[in-house]
Amino acid sequence: MDIRSRTALATALAGLLVLVGCTGGTVGASGSGSGGIDIGGVHGTPGAAGLRDPYFPKLGNGGYDVSHYALDLRYDPKRGRLDATAMITARATQDLSAFNLDLAGLTVDSASVDDAPAAVNRAGNELTLRPRDDIDKGEEFRTKVTYSGVPETITDPDGSQEGWLRTADGALALGQPAGSMAWFPGNHHPSDKAEYDITLTVPAGTQGVANGVRTSERTANGRTTTVxxxxxxxxxxxxxxxxxxxxxxxxxxxSGLPVLTAADPTVAERSAKLLDRIPELIAWQEENFGPYPFSAAGAVVERTGDAGYALETQTRPVFPLDAFTPEILAHELAHQWFGNSVTPETWQDIWLSEGFAVYAEWLYAEDFEDVPARTSFEAAFESDANWAFPPAEPPSAENLFDPPVYQRGAMVIHKIRERVGDETFYEILAGWPATHRHGNASTADFTAYVEDVAGEDLDDVWDVWLYGNGKPAQPD
Incomplete structure (x- = not known):
């Protein structure tokens, strides 16, 4: 997440992430009864309804690993109604008698597993499916969920919003940390990454933009469908x-990487010059961070107020106009390496994403504005807000996006640079995202990697800057 302050995130999510058991049920908003589905011989057990994340223990689901989502979304902006189908391809990591998907609101109209009807139960944001036959460990299976309704906008106590945000001419979907469950069912924890195909059907004259490469677009019968x-x-x-x-x-x-940008027409002229710099900035970041990790790039710029923050959505970060600056653009583009390709193993590791992204801002100031990174470091050091807690140990979920995670996280990166020297530092800067490309990594993975490349113990850096409580006397 980027460029927003969150002060009470855990409270907001408490009502969203509900851990429930698994029983058979009919489709619909709540579900009850068996629906007449013949359940075969049981040898598996239900997958866990949460992955025990240190900050969001009920987020995500156990028992399977998703490899692909095919989302077919049909949206009516006037009514705010979404009619959709999700086809989820996954592999069982245990013998499964049932499994859960995270889904907030919306009505489940039907569900099947490998083309056979599945019993459905809804409780809070847990959608529990019991297939006709148990799924063996290691077996690939396909789940189809057809659902509809008006997607939820999730408002946090600090006023920031995620999930499905309605705009004057359409909608915007943002998902950090849990908002994606407002518009499609899935395993909504960062440790379960997958490929996606997203099909958007909207009224003609309106466009649907999503992540990745646009593979087709057609208009017929007053509707435009984009894949x-x-x-x-x-x-x-x-x-x-x-x-x-x-x-x-x-x-x-x-280097030939396709770049697609989209701007609300009311802000298109004001954002055009900076949008045109995206190829230049990606080339600059490739010099520092190594090859760009995805098949496409770009950005979406909305009106001020359509979103309250910028977010590093993969390949196509989103910005409200008032957060669309060169520094924030550098920040969100850097996330494509740090956070998107190398994704935190748990939400406790989010400082790795934000610390590197803020450091990209400092590098931008150094290379384009002649402001040494040391100057940015010293300014961050002087802010008392950055010393509320160690970046690797936020006191609670509501603090995950507080200043220490961002600014003090960047201070950790700079102290590594000063300790190991620029030659080794830039080796780390490109080597870390290459080593964990398209994977997940933890703080322990990072500290071990840095020490391996540096060839020395850096406990003094970790003890003071990463895990230490309180502000050192001097920024040395």
Whole structure:
């Protein structure tokens, strides 16, 4: 997540992430009874309804690993209604008698597993499916869920919003940390990344924009259907959909990477100059971070107020106009390496994403504005807000996006640079995202990697800057 302050996130999510048991049921908003489905011999057990994340223990689901989502979304902006189908391809990691998907609101109209009807139960944001036959460990299976309704906008106590945000001419879907469950069922924890195909059908004259590469677009019978393909693994919180009357532009980086940008027409002229810099900035970041990790790039710029923050949605970050600056653009583009390709193993590791992204801002200031990174470090050091807690140990979920995670996280990165020297530091800067490309990594993975490349113990850096309580006397 980027460029927003969250002060009470855990409270907001408490009502969203409900851990429930698994029973058979009929489809519908709540579900009850067996629905007349013949359940075969049981030898498996239900998958867990949460992955025990240190901050969101009920987020995500156990017992399976998703490899692909095919989302077919049909949206009516006037009514705010979504009619959709999700086809989820997964592999069982245990013998499964039932499994859960995260889904907030919306009505489940039907569900099947491998083309056979599945019993359905709804409780809170847990959608429990019991297939006709148990699924063996290691077996690949396909789940189809047809659902509909008006997607929820999730409002946190600090006023920031995620999930499905309605705009003047359409909608915008943002998902960090749990908002993606407002518009499609899935395993909504960052540790379960998957490929995506997203099909958007909207009224003609309106466009549907999503992550990845646009593979087709057609208009018929007053509706426009656009298909987007995400070839590389993506955490669900990084999935996005933008629906509106966008001004779009297609270009390419010097290496030939396709770049597609979309801007609300009321802000298109004011955002055009900076949008045109995306190929240049990606080329600059490739010099520092190594090859760009995805098949497409770009951005979506909305009106101020359509979203309260910028977000690093994969391949196509989203910005409200008032957060669309060169520094924030550098920040969100850097996330494509740090956070999107190398995704936190748990939400406790989010400082790795945000610390590197803020450091990208400092590098931008250093390379484009002649402001040394040390100057940015010293400014961050002087802010008392950055010393409320260690970046690797936020006190609670509501603090995951507080200043220490961002600014003090960047201070950790700079202290590594000062300790090991620029040559080794830039080896780390490109080597870390290459080593864990398209995977997940933890803080322990990172500290071990840095020490291995540096060839020395850095406990003094970790003890003071990463895990230490309180502000050191001097920034040395």
């Amino acid at each position: 987007w393909h995400v070839a590389e693994p993506m955490a669900s919180y990084l999935a996005t959909v933008g629906i509106g009357k966008y001004t779009t532009k297609v270009s390419a980086t010097p």
